[in-house]
Each structure stands twice: as C-alpha cells, then as structure tokens.
Amino acid sequence: MKKVAFYTLGCKLNFAESSSIARSLEPMGFVRAEFQDQPDLFVINTCSVTEQADKKCKKVVREAKKVNPNSTVVIIGCYAQLKPEEISAIPGVDLVLGANEKFQLPTLLPPYLHRESADLPKLIASEIRYDLDYHASYSVNDRTRTFLKVQDGCDYPCSYCTIPLARGQSRSDTVEKVLGLIEEISAKGVKEIVLTGVNIGDFGIQNGKRVETFFQLVQAIEEKSSIQRFRISSIEPNLLTSEMITFLGVSTKFVPHFHIPLQSGSNAVLRLMKRRYQRELYVDRVTSIKEVMPNACIGVDVIVGHPGETPELFLETYEFLNGLDISYLHVFPYSERPNTYAVDIQPKVDGMQKSERSKMLHILSDKKRRAFYESQAGLKGQVLFEESASPGTMEGFSENYVRVVVPFDPLQINTIQSVRYKSLSEAGEMLGVVLE
Incomplete structure (x- = not known):
C-alpha cells in the first residue's frame, strides 16, 4: 500500500474536493495518511484568497520534502490555477494541476510516481474559461x-x-x-x-x-x-x-x-x-x-x-x-x-x-x-458530539452553532443529544449537561 497525505488550505469547498480526490486514489492502492507518516505522495490543495495563503503553500512544500525527500508533491486548487508557473518553480514541486485537471489526478499521476522521464511537464493547466465541467x-x-x-x-x-x-x-x-x-x-x-x-x-x-x-x-x-x-x-x-x-x-x-x-x-x-x-x-x-x-x-x-x-x-x-x-x-x-x-x-x-x-x-x-x-444559557439544544475537547470532556455544536462542552461519554460521540446549557466557562465555551 502507498500512503498519500493531503494538506488543504482555504474553504469548506476545498475540504470536500480533497476528500473526494483522496477516495479516487484508493483504486491505485493509496491509503490516507498524516504528514508525519512519511507518505509517498503529498497533495496540497491551495487557496489564493489572501497573500498569506500563497505563502503557506510554499511553506507546506518545504515541510513535505523535509518529511520525505523522495516523495511526489502535487499542487492543486485556486493558487495552482491562478499562478501555475510560479508554483511549478517552487523547489520540490513535481506536478501542478489546474481547475480542470485536478480531478484527473489518478490518470495523470503514475509517471510522476515512478519518475519514468526527466522531461515530464510540471504544469498541466488549461485556461479557466474552458472549465465548464461540474465535479461532485x-x-x-x-x-x-x-x-x-x-x-x-x-x-x-x-x-x-x-x-x-x-x-x-x-x-x-x-x-x-x-x-x-x-x-x-x-x-x-x-x-x-x-x-x-x-x-x-x-x-x-x-x-x-x-x-x-x-x-x-x-x-x-x-x-x-x-x-x-x-x-x-x-x-x-x-x-x-x-x-x-x-x-x-x-x-x-x-x-x-x-x-x-x-x-x-x-x-x-x-x-x-x-x-x-x-x-x-x-x-x-x-x-x-x-x-x-x-x-x-x-x-x-x-x-x-x-x-x-x-x-x-x-x-x-x-x-x-x-x-x-x-x-x-x-x-x-x-x-x-x-x-x-x-x-x-x-x-x-x-x-x-x-x-x-x-x-x-x-x-x-x-x-x-x-x-x-x-x-x-438555561435553554436546551440538540448537540452533535464530535470529539474529546480535553481529558474527561467532549464537545459538539448545537443546531444554532453553540459549541457545548459536557462530561465525556464514548457512546455519545457521533450522536445528537438533548442538552441543557448551564453557563459559560472562562474560555467562553458553553458548559452543558446531557438530558436523559
């Protein structure tokens, strides 16, 4: 099995697309991994809303190559579409895919994994005006x-x-x-x-x-x-x-x-x-x-x-x-x-x-x-518990987006529970109690 790590910058839309692209790599034998797991492939899904997002992309590439110098690094996302030549010049970048091409990663990737040619193009991006396809x-x-x-x-x-x-x-x-x-x-x-x-x-x-x-x-x-x-x-x-x-x-x-x-x-x-x-x-x-x-x-x-x-x-x-x-x-x-x-x-x-x-x-x-x-405070809400907040507690969001912290119960993770809100903590979190 080969390992792939995704680093996603920007909006919820980018997270949805990263997850779908990761699943499309599974038939090639890739399993999702973390950065520190020394993956064979890094995919960086970029944002370009601010200058800071551009700088983050460059920093992530450097960190990826520190973790595994022999890895393949692919850049996708908005920054990749807007400034493909600039990104392709970043040391360590193997492939830059535009908005049209990022969903074709499983087809385009194999030569870059095996380094079959030193003359492989680093940049595969078409003009955005042709980007009329919709990818769920x-x-x-x-x-x-x-x-x-x-x-x-x-x-x-x-x-x-x-x-x-x-x-x-x-x-x-x-x-x-x-x-x-x-x-x-x-x-x-x-x-x-x-x-x-x-x-x-x-x-x-x-x-x-x-x-x-x-x-x-x-x-x-x-x-x-x-x-x-x-x-x-x-x-x-x-x-x-x-x-x-x-x-x-x-x-x-x-x-x-x-x-x-x-x-x-x-x-x-x-x-x-x-x-x-x-x-x-x-x-x-x-x-x-x-x-x-x-x-x-x-x-x-x-x-x-x-x-x-x-x-x-x-x-x-x-x-x-x-x-x-x-x-x-x-x-x-x-x-x-x-x-x-x-x-x-x-x-x-x-x-x-x-x-x-x-x-x-x-x-x-x-x-x-x-x-x-x-x-x-004092009202009741329906909270979807997602994860442990700190030792002995868990947290989740109510229907109206109140972050609520209650005592930990592993049986309630990924469940929606009725909760009464008690008071705010010093950190500004809502403390609650799960109702039976």
Missing part, C-alpha cells in the same frame, strides 16, 4: 459533519476577488443527483451535512442555463432526505430570499444557523466592492431571520482596508455591525490580488491601519459571540 465532491471520515459541494464557480465579479478567475463560471449539480449523494453519505452514518459552494445561492445553473434554484434544492432535501441535520455554509444576502427564510424557520432539517457575507457596512464601500446589495437589504435579512428564528446564530464575513475605505467609512462599518443582532464575525484584511478591479482603486489603506481595524472587529466579534452564548 463531499468529505467523509474527516469529521462527524460532511461538507457536500452542490455548486462551483461564480458569476459575481467583486472588485477584490480572484475566485471567478480561479474557478470559472457558476455551475451546479442537479437536485436529483444531490439527493442521491445525500443518501450515499447517509449510508456512512453521517448525522449532519453542510451544503457548500462558491456562491451556493446561485445553485441551479447547468451548461450555462438556469434550470433549478437553490430554494428548490432546499425544499427537496426537506421532503426527501433521511439525514437529520443540514447547514447552509454561506449565502449571499441578495440570494437569501424572504420566502426561503420563512421556509427555513419551520424546517425540521435545516438548522437555524446562517453565515451571510457582508464585507462592508458602508454603502460607499459596497459600491467600490461591486457587491450586489446595500446595507439596508442586509438589515432586512437579519431582521427577518430573527423574527422567525429568535435563537438563530448569524455569522458575518467582513473585509477591512479595501481601497477607498477611509477611516470614516470604516467607522460606518463598525457602528453598523455593533448595532446589528449578529453572533460572530469572520474578519479578513484586504489583500491585493492581481487582475482584480480593486488594484486600481485609490486611496490605498496601509498595513498598520488594516491591522488596527481588524483588531477592533475581532474584539467586537468576541463581544458578539459572548453575548449570543449568554442569551442561550
């Missing part, structure tokens, strides 16, 4: 929850983003095929599925034409799926319709947890970002969710330091978020990416200001999360 993917055995990809690509050219350049046009699986994958996943004992995609609310485009909608997928899952719990990983506010919010409010399978990208609380900055909504629409979505699901958890993506974001416009964002009934923030300092609209926008925000703004929003996020958790 899902993760298994990585954790109790499964990430199920239902959509890929994006037709939203936001000013700061390279994802449309890296993943191509929006395209999707069909409702029927997604339901089939869900039953396949259910047979593996999975209790919760997280639906993922680049722009998941744009689900339903096949061969360049819209034939279905994300709401139709949600309705079909509610009616026909045997899995107990579903989460929507992230959805644009303009694609989260009032009709869908009302439906999710009475759903028995979709949990009251939303992650809705905002990026800025200033309408002026939203226009610079080429976002497809203004902050008033965002307020309406948050208000509508809380009206039908008062205990819903709402997470928010925010970018700080986008070109044109003056100190005054940043304070608009801060005050907007401070007054919003949300539960936590994911904060990203703006990172300039080649071939994006934002490169030409002035004025630029220097690194120190971006760091200060990021720190302010991280502190605000901690306050929001703690306030949300405190609002849940």
